[in-house]
Amino acid sequence: MKPGKKERRFWKTKFTFKNITSIPSEMDHLNLRDENFTNEELCYITSRIRRIDRLDLDNNPIDDEGLVCLENLEYIRELRLKSMNITDASVESLCEMQDLELLHLGSTKVSCEGVRKLSPLKNLKTLIVSPPEIGxxxxxxxLEEVPGCELIINYKPYRN
Structure with a gap:
């Protein structure tokens, strides 16, 4: 897919890649915390970089619409989305990431019902959430569906 002018400028200014062919398709750790990335920019990243071991998007203005772009990834092991405008509407996209072992949704709007719907993520070892109400x-x-997962609620371990 040939990039437009806006995407080329994005890669050059945010990552200093002078041309699209120099963008790696795999990365170990991509730390974009507090970088003010948008939904569109996240889609640029996931259209070129297909495998990311650890992706940190904490404190970015990306929302449920932008998280759909994460479905482009072939592999992701750790995903940090702390303090983002994420709701239960993102759960369907998150469930596409079957390799996830760590998912940080602290200080988001994901509810306990959203946590329930994350149960298809059988490889999760750690899930961190801050639901507004405890269900x-x-x-x-x-926990019954994903027994090997440590569930952290409001930054405290949860046991049933």
Whole structure:
């Protein structure tokens, strides 16, 4: 896919890649925390970089619409989305990432029902969330479905 002028400028200014062919398709750790990345820019990244071991997007203005772009990734092991405008609407996209072992959704708007719907992520070892209200039945269901996962609620371990 040939990049437009806006995308070429993005890669040159944000990452100093002078041409698209120099962008790697795999990265170990991509730390974009506090970088003010947009939904569109996240889509640029996931259209070129297909495998990311650890992706940190904490404190960015990316929302549910932008997270759909993460479905472009072939592989991701750790995903940090702390303090982002993420709701239960993102759960469907997150469930596409079957290799996830760590998912940080602290200080987002993901509810306990959203946690329940994350139960298809059988490889999760750590899930961090800050739901506005505690719904024990949803949290207990998640732990029954993903028994090897450490569930952290409001930064404290949760046990059913």
């Amino acid at each position: 024990e039945s949803s949290l207990n269901y998640f």
